[in-house]
Amino acid sequence: MPKTPAELLDERNKRINDAIALKTPDRVPIAMLQQVFPARYTGMVLEEAFTDPDKWLAANEKTIVDFEPDMFFSLGAGVIIPGRVLEALGSKQFLWPGHGVGSNTPHQYVEGEYMKAEEYDAFLDDPSDFLIRTYIPRSNSALEGLSMLPPLKSLAFGAAGLTPLLLAPPVAAAMAALNKAAPEAARWHAAYDGFYKKMEEIGFPALNVAVSIAPFDLISDLLRGMRGSMLDMYRCPEKLLAAQEKLLPFIIEMTIGKAHMSKNPRVVIPLHRGADGFMSIKQFEKFYWPGLKKLIFALVDAGLTPIPFFEGSYDQRLEYLREFPKGKVLCWFDRTDLFKAKEVIGDVLCIAGNLPISILQIGTKDQIKEYTKKLIDVVGKDGGYIMGSNAPLDTANPELVKVWMDHTKEYGVY
Amino acid sequence: MTNKLIDAITGMQDEQVLTIAREIMESGADPMAILDDCRTAMEVVGQRFGAGEYFLPELILAGEMMRQVSELIKPRLTKDSGPKKNGKVVVGTVKGDIHDIGKDIVVFMLDIAGFDVTDLGVDVPAEKFVEAITVVKPQVVALSALLTLAFDSMKATVDAIKEAGLRDSVKIMVGGGAIDDSVRVFSGADAYGADAMAAVTLSKKWIGGS
Numbered sequence: 001m002p003k004t005p006a007e008l009l010d011e012r013n014k015r016i017n018d019a020i021a022l023k024t025p026d027r028v029p030i031a032m033l034q035q036v037f038p039a040r041y042t043g044m045v046l047e048e049a050f051t052d053p054d055k056w057l058a059a060n061e062k063t064i065v066d067f068e069p070d071m072f073f074s075l076g077a078g079v080i081i082p083g084r085v086l087e088a089l090g091s092k093q094f095l096w097p098g099h100g101v102g103s104n105t106p107h108q109y110v111e112g113e114y115m116k117a118e119e120y121d122a123f124l125d126d127p128s129d130f131l132i133r134t135y136i137p138r139s140n141s142a143l144e145g146l147s148m149l150p151p152l153k154s155l156a157f158g159a160a161g162l163t164p165l166l167l168a169p170p171v172a173a174a175m176a177a178l179n180k181a182a183p184e185a186a187r188w189h190a191a192y193d194g195f196y197k198k199m200e201e202i203g204f205p206a207l208n209v210a211v212s213i214a215p216f217d218l219i220s221d222l223l224r225g226m227r228g229s230m231l232d233m234y235r236c237p238e239k240l241l242a243a244q245e246k247l248l249p250f251i252i253e254m255t256i257g258k259a260h261m262s263k264n265p266r267v268v269i270p271l272h273r274g275a276d277g278f279m280s281i282k283q284f285e286k287f288y289w290p291g292l293k294k295l296i297f298a299l300v301d302a303g304l305t306p307i308p309f310f311e312g313s314y315d316q317r318l319e320y321l322r323e324f325p326k327g328k329v330l331c332w333f334d335r336t337d338l339f340k341a342k343e344v345i346g347d348v349l350c351i352a353g354n355l356p357i358s359i360l361q362i363g364t365k366d367q368i369k370e371y372t373k374k375l376i377d378v379v380g381k382d383g384g385y386i387m388g389s390n391a392p393l394d395t396a397n398p399e400l401v402k403v404w405m406d407h408t409k410e411y412g413v414y
Numbered sequence: 415m416t417n418k419l420i421d422a423i424t425g426m427q428d429e430q431v432l433t434i435a436r437e438i439m440e441s442g443a444d445p446m447a448i449l450d451d452c453r454t455a456m457e458v459v460g461q462r463f464g465a466g467e468y469f470l471p472e473l474i475l476a477g478e479m480m481r482q483v484s485e486l487i488k489p490r491l492t493k494d495s496g497p498k499k500n501g502k503v504v505v506g507t508v509k510g511d512i513h514d515i516g517k518d519i520v521v522f523m524l525d526i527a528g529f530d531v532t533d534l535g536v537d538v539p540a541e542k543f544v545e546a547i548t549v550v551k552p553q554v555v556a557l558s559a560l561l562t563l564a565f566d567s568m569k570a571t572v573d574a575i576k577e578a579g580l581r582d583s584v585k586i587m588v589g590g591g592a593i594d595d596s597v598r599v600f601s602g603a604d605a606y607g608a609d610a611m612a613a614v615t616l617s618k619k620w621i622g623g624s
Contacts, residue, residue, distance in 0.1 A: 108513070108561075110512070362597070391591075
């Protein structure tokens with residue numbers, strides 16, 4: 001008798017959770033980082049995915065139903081951002097299909113020094129004030145008027161001082177931009193909520209809904225830019241650390257809130273600047289690792305399952321990961337030597353990823369089967385491994401993706 | 415005495431560098447000699463980066479110190495006689511990809527290794543590479559990318575170079591986040607470089623140079 005969707009959902013969730021808890025599941029689970037792959041797979045122009053949530057979610061549904069992964073990747077933050085919202089806000093931080101990049105090119109992030117080195121004090125003094133009056137107006141052209149708001153501290157005297165300012169044309173324009181963006185953002189949120197619910201009803205759990213960020217990366221990616229944050233390590237290291245301390249509770253609170261609201265306890269944390277080659281071990285120990293470790297522990301304490309996604313390579317810093325709580329964290333790797341990772345952290349942490357996207361895009365069926373088999377044999381030994389690609393499938397060849405999925409399900413049985 | 419400047423740069427003594435450079439200049443030293451010391455210091459920084467002692471913060475800070483000293487002495491430079499370059503390399507992030515971190519490190523390392531580097535920037539269409547090869551006449555072309563969409567762009571770039579009849583005049587290397595040796599084969603490039611040091615090693619192998 002075929003399994004019901006509810007049974008399939010339970011089975012997939014159990015397979016995933018067993019692997020993360022270092023128990024041996026019935027077979028190696030496989031997770032699909034589909035990201036913008038569904039557009040290509042269903043023949044959509046990618047630009048449409050940014051303006052038509054219903055069409056975009058239908059493409060995702062078709063992809064997931066056709067490939068039947070045990071988990072699919074969150075569609076939220078960092079994947080598709082509603083284009084009309086970006087447009088209304090005048091975001092300078094994203095180029096999206098048809099708007100700065102080709103209509104079939106995935107969106108890309110534009111890093112900038114939106115906070116200057118000399119502004120750490122203002123940020124530390126009152127982060128929310130700095131963010132709304134300086135960072136947001138600088139990074140969104142339609143919100144420049146927010147820089148004319150009075151210091152948020154003035155609200156201590158009540159709202160009366162604020163109201164006349166709202167009539168100033170630049171402030172009014174910023175408010176109008178927010179009002180324009182709001183219904184579009186709400187439309188997307190509602191569509192996403194419906195989508196996750198529907199996928200569960202037909203038996204497919206999401207890997208995660210919530211996404212988080214390490215404190216160093218928040219400063220480096222979003223506020224200071226890489227150049228700025230790296231110079232800060234020499235020029236104002238104490239302020240760089242103090243800013244991380246300040247941000248950490250915000251990040252934790254936001255992440256827990258988002259995860260609880262989604263009812264999905266798994267949280268993906270893409271990691272950028274702490275990888276091999278970016279900074280020395282000494283710098284990693286001082287500037288990167290403490291913030292990341294605190295974030296991971298806080299999320300585990302809140303009953304969540306963090307999934308740090310180690311972009312680049314962590315070959316030289318695998319030992320640190322042993323400090324994570326045993327069986328409570330899923331470590332997703334990009335180019336790290338997974339066979340070495342299994343040796344170093346395999347008794348403490350579940351491992352995922354590493355199947356080279358290049359094979360799924362320009363490789364052969366035999367190469368895929370061979371690599372998949374090796375990962376299952378070595379890294380999947382006795383459980384603790386989730387099959388996944390080293391990067392999003394974006395431009396992968398659907399035929400090769402199918403071979404990979406099928407071979408994992410067939411060969412990965414324990 | 416000017417070793418103080420080299421030591422300050424290689425030792426990442428950011429706050430002392432300008433003071434030392436000013437002192438040396440006021441003592442009547444040849445501004446060219448100061449510039450040479452800076453270059454020596456950058457070579458040391460590059461070597462330490464290659465040896466895994468220095469990382470991006472040091473490369474970025476060294477670049478910043480070099481820029482400050484150059485600005486200081488520029489008005490005093492009477493002649494523009496850069497050191498002899500080892501050969502020409504054209505570098506760019508291929509079409510569709512706007513990421514520049516990896517490319518910038520390669521440019522930096524090639525530059526301090528004595529190559530004459532033309533940086534075409536990011537999201538560079540194949541035609542622009544072809545044009546640069548025609549104008550600059552480099553011996554080496556380096557294609558960078560972070561994203562998987564670049565596999566096709568790299569292939570399109572190599573194909574365009576072929577179609578323009580320029581393939582035999584250049585060696586082509588590929589590198590960056592999602593790139594590996596299979597992309598070298600797929601695109602028809604000559605080599606894949608795993609990091610910025612590989613870009614230097616390959617260029618030296620192909621062009622020669624110290």
